[in-house]
Amino acid sequence: MDNVFIDSVDTYICDLPVKRPHQLAMTTITTQAIVITIIKDKSGRTGVSEVATIGGASYGDSTVEAIKANVDKYIVPHLIDQSPIHFNRIMTTVSKYVRGNYFAKAAIETALIDLAAKQREIPAYExxxxxxxxxxxxxxxxxxxxxxxxxxxxxxxxxxxxxxxxxxxxxxxxxxxxxxxxxxxxxxxxxxxxxxxxxxxxxxxxxxxxxxxxxxxxxxxxxxxxxxxxxxxxxxxxxxxxxxxxxxxxxxxxxxxxxxxxxxxxxxxxxxxxxxxxxxxxxxxxxxxxxxxxxxxxxxxxxxxxxxxxxxxxxxxxxxxxxxxxxxxxxxxxxxxxxxxxxxxxxxxxxIPDDIGFGSTLDYDKLNHYQR
Ligand code: MUC
Ligand code: MG
CATH class of the missing domain: 3.20.20.120 (Enolase-like C-terminal domain)
Structure with a gap:
């Protein structure tokens, strides 16, 4: 296998409009805020993930702004030069240094899994x-x-x-x-x-x-x-x-x-x-x-x-x-x-999709269009 080690991690906040207002007890969603994470290995392959939050801070205590800030500052340093197939070990290390922050951890762990699966050309569930x-x-x-x-x-x-x-x-x-x-x-x-x-x-x-x-x-x-x-x-x-x-x-x-x-x-x-x-x-x-x-x-x-x-x-x-x-x-x-x-x-x-990784191919024009 060519160079599998992690080279870069980028996070993007996007606001995606919904088809009709979605009314919950505490908020009505008209656009949903999500964080897209892209982890790139040294040969240019990418692992992609998404976490979504509902109604700013009104649903739970993870907001997209906090997820992005905490991933970028506190989690990314533990990833560079690691091999994504060690996602279990990497996330155990991350948890020693980062408490709570479940959405931020999910964003990283699932992008690692996507990348590890793509490196092996298998569906992520394998x-x-x-x-x-x-x-x-x-x-x-x-x-x-x-x-x-x-x-x-x-x-x-x-x-x-x-x-x-x-x-x-x-x-x-x-x-x-x-x-x-x-x-x-x-x-x-x-x-x-x-x-x-x-x-x-x-x-x-x-x-x-x-x-x-x-x-x-x-x-x-x-x-x-x-x-x-x-x-x-x-x-x-x-x-x-x-x-x-x-x-x-x-x-x-x-x-x-x-x-x-x-x-x-x-x-x-x-x-x-x-x-x-x-x-x-x-x-x-x-x-x-x-x-x-x-x-x-x-x-x-x-x-x-x-x-x-x-x-x-x-x-x-x-x-x-x-x-x-x-x-x-x-x-x-x-x-x-x-x-x-x-x-x-x-x-x-x-x-259930059977494509390689989680089966998502990002449309970068759309990412540029919807990112903050
Ligand atoms: C929730 O609390 O379950 C899931 C479906 C939906 O419409 O809202 C979410 C959040
Ligand atoms: Mg519920």
């Missing part, structure tokens, strides 16, 4: 066990902020066989109005689809307790992160009280807080997201402890565009069972893409 699934169920998020539009959108998705699992973003505004909105959607498409909701930490325990009863009776099949991240005890009581699955999302970031969720039964399912956990190796560890504890696993998204979505698809393809399917629909919400490739969906399932 470097962490090989794929089990050729395709996975794919949910869509109804979040236009308007019940009628959401119903029309769901009907269109069912008609085109794109999605038959819908996650409804609630928690914005009056909780009773939120529940009525869910009821209307279930009335319209509930017989042909599975409905879940994501509250994104917006309800206190009392409100959650009252409204989950109604949601459960309507047939909602999973309730994502009702109370704030810190409220492990509230999550535990809600899990004990209801039959419907309570999914921990924002409260499962690191391996250690996922362990706490599992130990305290503060939920009965976890949402995986490679960026949130600090990369693929950590995602697989989290999936492992969730599997051991009998927790349900959900293939989550930070709404990445095609680059980050292919990374999530690749690691999810190696995880035995997704009780709740996946929601790696991100590219379908964007107006444009930074790659030559696109997501493929057939018969309600995302198809």
């Amino acid at each position: 470097l962490f066990g090989g794929k089990i699934h050729d395709s996975l169920p794919l949910a869509w998020t109804l979040a236009s902020g308007d019940t009628t539009k959401d119903i029309e959108e769901a009907q269109e998705m069912l008609h085109t066989k794109r999605h038959n699992i819908f996650k409804l973003k609630i928690g914005h505004g009056d909780p009773t109005a939120n529940v009525n909105h869910v009821g209307e959607i279930i009335k319209a498409v509930g017989d042909q689809s599975r409905i879940t909701v994501d509250i994104n930490q917006a309800w206190d325990e009392y409100t959650a307790s009252k409204q989950i009863r109604a949601l459960e009776e309507m047939g909602v099949s999973m309730i994502e992160q009702p109370p704030p991240t810190w409220n492990y005890e509230g999550m535990k009581r809600l899990t004990e009280k209801f039959d419907v699955s309570i999914l921990a999302d924002e409260s499962t970031t690191s391996l250690h807080d996922t362990y706490r969720i599992i130990k305290e039964r503060a939920g009965d399912a976890v949402a995986l997201k490679p960026a949130k956990h600090g990369g693929i190796l950590e995602t697989r560890k989290i999936a492992g402890i969730a599997e051991a504890a009998g927790f349900g696993i959900y293939g989550g998204t930070m709404i990445e565009s095609t680059v980050g979505n292919a990374i999530a698809a690749s690691v999810y393809s190696t995880i035995p069972e997704f009780k709740f399917g996946t929601e790696i629909f991100g590219p379908l919400l964007y107006q444009d893409k930074l790659t030559l490739e696109d997501i493929k969906v057939e018969n309600f399932e995302i198809q």
Whole structure:
């Protein structure tokens, strides 16, 4: 093999417009901020990654500005002249010097894996066990902020066989109005689809307790992160009280807080997201402890565009069972893409790409156009 050692690392912040406003409890996305990382080896080959963040600092404590600054200053010095195939060793070293910063670590680890796989001309999933699934169920998020539009959108998705699992973003505004909105959607498409909701930490325990009863009776099949991240005890009581699955999302970031969720039964399912956990190796560890504890696993998204979505698809393809399917629909919400490739969906399932690396070929004109 020619010169495999790392020569340079570059990070770019891009703002990508979405097709329609995407309303969450704490923010409405009109453009999504992402970080693209390009690691180049001494023979000019590139490994590419993406991490996306939602709503500046309103979703979590990683912002694109902080990710870029911390990668450039604190992580890059540990990479130069290393061989990317040692991504496990490199990331262990990085973790000794850089605490937290999971998104920044994911940006680097996944670009290293992409480069190592490209150097060997194999799909990236071959470097962490090989794929089990050729395709996975794919949910869509109804979040236009308007019940009628959401119903029309769901009907269109069912008609085109794109999605038959819908996650409804609630928690914005009056909780009773939120529940009525869910009821209307279930009335319209509930017989042909599975409905879940994501509250994104917006309800206190009392409100959650009252409204989950109604949601459960309507047939909602999973309730994502009702109370704030810190409220492990509230999550535990809600899990004990209801039959419907309570999914921990924002409260499962690191391996250690996922362990706490599992130990305290503060939920009965976890949402995986490679960026949130600090990369693929950590995602697989989290999936492992969730599997051991009998927790349900959900293939989550930070709404990445095609680059980050292919990374999530690749690691999810190696995880035995997704009780709740996946929601790696991100590219379908964007107006444009930074790659030559696109997501493929057939018969309600995302198809796992088998290309070399994570299979993303960057379009540098687009990168220049969308970078800050
Ligand atoms: C979240 O909290 O799950 C995932 C899908 C979506 O619409 O928003 C994200 C964030
Ligand atoms: Mg969520």
